[in-house]
Amino acid sequence: MTAASNLLLPVMPDTHGHFGQYGGMFVPETLMSALSELTDHYEKAKADPAFQKELDRLLHEYVGRPTPLYFAERWTEKLGGAKVYLKREDLLHTGAHKINNALGQILLAQRLGKKRIIAETGAGQHGVATATVCARFGFECVIYMGKVDMERQALNVARMRFLGAKVVAVTAGQATLKEAVNEAMRDWVTNVRTTHYILGSALGSHPFPMMVRDFHRVIGVEARRQILEREERLPDLLVACVGGGSNSIGLFHPFLNDKDVRMTGVEAGGDGIIPERHAARFQGGRLGVLQGTKTWLLANADGQIELTHSVSAGLDYAAIGPEHAWLHEQGRVTYNYATDQEALAAFQELSQVEGIIPALESSHAIAEVRKVAPTMRKDQIILANLSGRGDKDVAQAARMIFGEELKF
Structure with missing residues (x-):
C-alpha cells in the first residue's frame, strides 16, 4: 500500500464561501x-450525529450505497494499457449520482421547515432525483427545465411527472440549463420564505458549492476504500466528466492531498473549440460572475455570456464550479475536453464491450480513458466515475449513431 503524501492544501472554502479568488455570494x-440561514443549518446538521445517521441510512436503504467499484476487464484488454476501474454511480436509485445531493438537501429543507422545493435540471437526472426525494418526503416539487433539454430528455421529463413534480418549460434564450437556473432563481426570490432551492451542481452562491461537494464526497470516500481493498494501493489517475462539477468534485475531493494520484476533469468539447459550439470553460474562457458565483466561464470581450453546445444536456453550461476553477489555478487537477463525436464513440464502445450503457455526460470521461489508457503501463490504474446510466440518452444516441428515430 502506498502511503498518502500530504500536499497540505488549505481547507476550502473560507467563511465567506471563497475558494481563493473564486466563489462568494453574488445574489x-x-x-x-x-x-x-441555510449555511447555519447546514453547519449544524454536519455536526449532528443524528442527521448524519439518517442520511447514511437512507443512502444505504433507499438509494443503494455503497455502489460497486467494477474492474472493466474486457475494456482494459481492448485498450491495451492501464487497468480501468469504473465507480458505478449509474447503479444508484434514479440512475445517477445526483440523488446523493438531493437526499442531503431534502433533509436540510425538512430542518428548515420548508416543504416547497424547486430545482433546475439539464439532463433531467437532477430533476428526477429531486422529484424522487420530494415524493419520498411528501413535499411540493417544481422543476425548471429548458425547452430544448425537455425535447432531448423526454424520458426524464415523463419520469418527473410520474413522480408528482410540476415541470416548467423555459423558453428564454438558448432554452437550456443556464436559462433553467435563471428561472429557478426568480422563483426562489419570490417565494424564499416557503421554498428551498435544491441546486443540482457544485455551483451558485455559497454555501451550495461546499454543500453539494460534501454530499457527493461519499463517491470518493467509497472509491478510495474500495481500490485499497482491491489493489492495496491508490489509483494513478482519476477521471470524471465536468459540467458544473458535482460528480467530479465528489470523486476528487478525498484524494486531493495524495500527490501521486493525478486527476482529470473532462469538459464538453461539442463540435470542437469553436465559439458557441462547445462548453469547455478552460478552453478560451475567462473569469467572471454568473448565477451567484465568481468562476471561470465562457463570455465575450464585453462580458456577455456566450452560447454553448454539447451533445450532453448536463454538460451544456457556460460556467464551472468555483472549486474546480481554484483546483485548475493550483494545477492540482488537469481539465481536458471530449468532443460530441468522441463521447458518442465512447458511449457505443463501453456498451458493446462491457454491456454498460453510460450517460452521454459520463461518456466524456469514458472518451478520456480511451485516449489515455493505451499510453499508460499495464501495472498502472485508472479509476473513472461512471456518473450515470444512458437510458435517458438512447433515443438521442440512436438518432446520431444509427440515424434512427425511436418512438416511446
Missing part, C-alpha cells in the same frame, strides 16, 4: 437571509 439582497 440579490432578498436571498442573503435565506443563504445565511
Whole structure:
C-alpha cells in the first residue's frame, strides 16, 4: 500500500464561501437571509450525529450505497494499457449520482421547515432525483427545465411527472440549463420564505458549492476504500466528466492531498473549440460572475455570456464550479475536453464491450480513458466515475449513431 503524501492544501472554502479568488455570494439582497440561514443549518446538521445517521441510512436503504467499484476487464484488454476501474454511480436509485445531493438537501429543507422545493435540471437526472426525494418526503416539487433539454430528455421529463413534480418549460434564450437556473432563481426570490432551492451542481452562491461537494464526497470516500481493498494501493489517475462539477468534485475531493494520484476533469468539447459550439470553460474562457458565483466561464470581450453546445444536456453550461476553477489555478487537477463525436464513440464502445450503457455526460470521461489508457503501463490504474446510466440518452444516441428515430 502506498502511503498518502500530504500536499497540505488549505481547507476550502473560507467563511465567506471563497475558494481563493473564486466563489462568494453574488445574489440579490432578498436571498442573503435565506443563504445565511441555510449555511447555519447546514453547519449544524454536519455536526449532528443524528442527521448524519439518517442520511447514511437512507443512502444505504433507499438509494443503494455503497455502489460497486467494477474492474472493466474486457475494456482494459481492448485498450491495451492501464487497468480501468469504473465507480458505478449509474447503479444508484434514479440512475445517477445526483440523488446523493438531493437526499442531503431534502433533509436540510425538512430542518428548515420548508416543504416547497424547486430545482433546475439539464439532463433531467437532477430533476428526477429531486422529484424522487420530494415524493419520498411528501413535499411540493417544481422543476425548471429548458425547452430544448425537455425535447432531448423526454424520458426524464415523463419520469418527473410520474413522480408528482410540476415541470416548467423555459423558453428564454438558448432554452437550456443556464436559462433553467435563471428561472429557478426568480422563483426562489419570490417565494424564499416557503421554498428551498435544491441546486443540482457544485455551483451558485455559497454555501451550495461546499454543500453539494460534501454530499457527493461519499463517491470518493467509497472509491478510495474500495481500490485499497482491491489493489492495496491508490489509483494513478482519476477521471470524471465536468459540467458544473458535482460528480467530479465528489470523486476528487478525498484524494486531493495524495500527490501521486493525478486527476482529470473532462469538459464538453461539442463540435470542437469553436465559439458557441462547445462548453469547455478552460478552453478560451475567462473569469467572471454568473448565477451567484465568481468562476471561470465562457463570455465575450464585453462580458456577455456566450452560447454553448454539447451533445450532453448536463454538460451544456457556460460556467464551472468555483472549486474546480481554484483546483485548475493550483494545477492540482488537469481539465481536458471530449468532443460530441468522441463521447458518442465512447458511449457505443463501453456498451458493446462491457454491456454498460453510460450517460452521454459520463461518456466524456469514458472518451478520456480511451485516449489515455493505451499510453499508460499495464501495472498502472485508472479509476473513472461512471456518473450515470444512458437510458435517458438512447433515443438521442440512436438518432446520431444509427440515424434512427425511436418512438416511446
